[in-house]
Amino acid sequence: MPDQNYLDDLRLAHMMADNADSLTMSRFKALDLQVTAKPDLTPVSDADVAVEDAIRRTLKTARPRDAVHGEEREDTGWGPRRWVIDPIDGTKNYVRGVPVWATLIALMVEGEVVVGVVSAPALGRRWWASAGGGAFTGKTLLQGTPCRVSGVSDVADASLSYSSVHGWVDSGRGQQFVDLMRACWRTRAYGDFWSYMLLAEGAVDIASEPELALHDMAALDVIVREAGGRFTNLDGADGVAGPGAVATNGVLHDAVVEQLAE
Template identity: 70%
Template sequence: MTGYSDDLRLAHVMADAADNLTMRRFKAVDLKVETKPDLTPVSDADRTVEEAIRGTLRRARPRDAVIGEEFGNTGWGARSWVIDPIDGTKNYVRGVPVWATLIALMDHGRVVVGLVSAPALGRRWWAAKGGGSWTGRSLTKATRMNVSKVSKLEDASFSYSSFGGWEEQGRLDNFLDLNRACWRTRAYGDFWSHMMVAEGAVDLSAEPELSPWDIAALTVIVEEAGGRWTGLDGGTGLEGGSLVCTNGLLHDEVLGRLTTPRLV
């Protein structure tokens, strides 16, 4: 147990409630979908889930701040909860089961609790600082996770989300080079790519365009499984806008391939 055990238990309680809400609206014929100013979709389920989590936090952790995708920042203090009610909304609204609720706790700027719950996949992953990474259906029915020991790219499996962001950043050639260097590549996408790194099922994952709520919960889970994460710039801030996760052994080479300018 860690000093954040109570917070981790609370995260599970909030995830249970979120799963109930999201599964009730998943594939619902009356699901309402709108387009946000950044041209990404948002459903009524996204907003309902975030409202429910915020309501629980107001009662259980009234002194903590909250940072959420749909309703912004509320409160201020050393501790803040970072919420993505549905990561993978485009999948959610099309009936694809790869989506999850992401819940993280930051303490003095460091992520110390992370939970990813994907009820349509029947999967959940979580970690608290110093307590290891786990997957299972509940705290009492869980298996500890560890990253792989693959040390060569030619033996490695690489998971990503899409080509679009790489092209927009002028890194498509780097991305394709990395694909060619790896043994296997698959676009499992979104949170799932990074959780597979924590499980040791794949060896590296990368996304070029992300927000802090997309990243926060994933980081501590990968770390506690023995892996390493950074942005494309090599930094470990949530504001970096990108995420690269590896088993640690491959990290420097992966970053080098994704960021080294190509000779024309």
């Protein structure tokens, strides 16, 4: 059961995820979906903007004193409580009709992520966690199955998931990542949020990316940690400050960080 301190926030996050799912699914594979390029040349669809705007409207009413950080709009508010939103994580998949994308909603208090919801309606999956309350997957807050990371203790027996090799080459740690891939039992590019949710479920043992923004990481962080894993930057510092992210079942973490070291 979720920590009572954050139960109301977790319920609110689920409600906002329900609304987001309705919006994203109504526009998924729509023939009139509008897609434009942001200044960094990454795509943004009308669904991305609609979802973030809807979540912001809800928060303005339900949590008017809280700050909000999102991918598509300017930051608003200030204070110890900050909501972090990625309206569609995996927009490139979304606009091409690939069902691997999700809405990520997180709450940070005093810089620590305390609530996270990841909702992937095209996969029929949702994951969530709150600080001290455990991590779960299921359809609703009251119908969740606990998530637990694997017990794999050797990199040679580990399954690694990532998003793309290109980013690693550009990061200057390309060779380190290739060596890690070769050392692992199995590698697959499940990509984006899904790598980390599979890790929380124990289906994957290592997930890592060289460059991620706060909105990409916040919701994933608390779910991985509450499932018993570790979530750090590439240099092994806990939290979502970057650079990049390394998530493991915990047992493998030091060995993976050492392998990826500059």
